[in-house]
Amino acid sequence: MCGIVGVVSNAPVNQLIYDALLLLQHRGQDAAGIVTQLGHKFFMHKARGMVRDVFRTRNMRSLPGTSGLGQVRYPTAGNAFSEEEAQPFYVNAPFGVVLVHNGNLTNAAALKAELFSTDHRHINTESDSEVLLNIFAHELARSTDGLPLKPEHVFNAVAAVHRRVRGSYAVIALIAGHGLLAFRDPYGIRPLCMGRGEDGAVMFASESVALEGTGYHFERDIAPGEAVFVSLDGQRHTRACAEAPRLSPCIFEFVYLARPDSVLDGISVYQARLNLGETLAKRVISTVPPNEIDVVIPIPESSRPSAMQLAQLLGLPYREGFVKNRYVGRTFIMPGQAVRKKSVRQKLNVIGSEFKGRNVLLVDDSIVRGTTSKEIVQMARDAGARKVYMASAAPPVRYPNVYGIDMPTLEELVAHGRSTEEIRDIIGCDALIYQDVAAMKQAVGSLNPRLDGFDASCFDGVYCTGDITAEDLERMSRQRLKAAADDAEDSSRLNLPNATTT
Known part of the structure; x- marks a missing residue:
């Protein structure tokens, strides 16, 4: 999961891209990058860290031009601590191309081998985004074959990318x-959408909030398999480049990833979460009688709409029992279990009066590893709660996600191979209520009947691309464990043999 944005305008775009990335910061906190174009020259700055830390006044002054793109990174492939793997990525041939990518390629290893042995291209990082860039660049060179670039050449290259690449990819590239x-x-x-400014400028972004928050008018989503090419003078060209496209967006975007004020593929994220709260209320009634619950408390932020709707339907008080420190990043997208566990109590603090002597129903958007849930349940008990019930607006996360969400190993998932009662015992709550998979799909899908379905693979184990095997999952698990070991090695002064503290 990353956030990407691209703009073609008649005015300088560096501040505009910066502002859009701030609106997409929730999609990635590991690194940020911007590239702009003036004439035929690219200007780039990227580094590890959040947007406000990566870009200073001197950096912004070095990004001239009226077109450009940017990304906030959340690593799902490659090294989370390598600045070289921050995006955008650049190749100088053909023409010169920079690219940002949100997603995850499931055949990146095979493509990397092809690029070396057949396409004679060198990949210098472990990032699948660099692989994707070189695949596109190679196919663009083949399509033009030395001729001046036309939109049809670009579309032919994208069609070739679709034939070679597997997995998830929303892409913005500047030629x-x-x-x-x-x-x-x-x-x-x-997700990927487009909009237009009052001056006719065109913007692409991961979420509609990046358009609206920068004064752009949302026009539509990019269709699956579609490519849109905007020339530097603002002329727009579109083509469906995939043979058999079908709209199956990741349902976890609606559960957790996207901002509630975004609209993705015709679905209001906020309304989707209200609907999830409504269906979850029915599950709660069948498990815990409402008269045994004194108060409903959300675990901020993503679960609030679901918790409010649930409380209203059950006729229960809705209260804020946790205060979030907004200057600590989202724990779900922090690399490293030790960092994630340490950050829970730094991120949340309890309002003791809402817990003392009460039976509380805590509502979360989802339960992935279970470590955060266990800590929060204990915090509620420490604050004096008599009983602590836990409800998840999403079903049990039982399977790895291979399309760009950081949950790729079975061993890390608290629900894998366990019953609800076994999970409840691990988390330490008095009752555990999960959303139903079919009810979740209906609650979200009813908001746009034109959808062909969802990728809900982390809940139901069905991978929509149809190319994921048990052997693939095992290989990805091994790669993740190796990457985690590599990241831990020499990543801080504490790992140096002669390190001293000050």
Whole structure:
């Protein structure tokens, strides 16, 4: 999960891209990058950290131009601590191309081997985004074959990318001296939309909130398998480049990832979470009688709409029992279990009066590893709660996600291979209520009947691309464990053999 944005305008775009990335900061906190174009030259700055830390006044002054793109990174492939793997990525041929990517390629290893042995291209990082860039660049070179670039050449290259690449990918690329390209994988797993400014400028972004928050008018989502090419003079060209596209967006975007004020693929994220609260209320009634619950308390932030709707339907008081420190990042997207566990109590603090002597129903958007839930339940008990019930607006996360969410190993998932009662015992709550998979799909899908379905693989184990095997999951698990070991090695002064503290 990353956040991407691209703009073609008649005015300088560095501040505009910066502002859009701030609105997408929730999609990635590991690194940020911006590239702009002036004439035929690219200007780039990228580094580890959040947007406000990566870009200073001197950096912004070094990003001239009226077109550009940017990304906030949340690593799902490669090294989380490597600045070289921050995006955008650049290749100088053909033409000069820079690219940002949200998603995860499931055949990146095979593609990397092809690039070396057949396409004669060198990949210098472990990032699948660099693989994707080089695949596109190679196919663009084949399509043009030395001729001046035309939109049809770009679309032919995208069609070739669809034939070679597997997995999820929402992409924005800038071709030096020619224009801005946006395209989405044939299943539309990761979101991508477009809008227009009052001056006719065109913007692409992961979520509609990035458009609206910068004064752009949301026009539509990029369709699965579609490519949109905007020349530097603002001319727009579109083509469906995939053979059999079908819209199956990741349902976890609506459960947790996206901002509630965004609209993705025609679905209001906020309304989707209200609907999830409504269906969850029915599950609560069948498990815990409402008269045994004194108060409903959300675990901020994503669960609030679901908790409010649930409380209203059950006729129970809704209260804020946890205060969030907004200057601590989202624990779900922090690399490293030790960092994630340490941050829970730094991120949340209890309002003791809402817990003391009460039976509380805590509502969370989802339960992935269970470590955060266990800590929060204990915090409620420490604050004096008589009983602590836990409800999840999402079903049990039982399977790895391979399309760009950081939950790729079975061993890390508290629900894998366990019953609800076993999970309840681990978390330490008095009752545990999960959303139903079918009810979740109906609650969200009813908001846009034109959808072909969802990728809900982390809940039901059905991978919409149809190319994921048990062997693939095992390989990805091994790669993740190796990457975690590599990240831990020499990543801080505490790992140096002669380190001293000050």
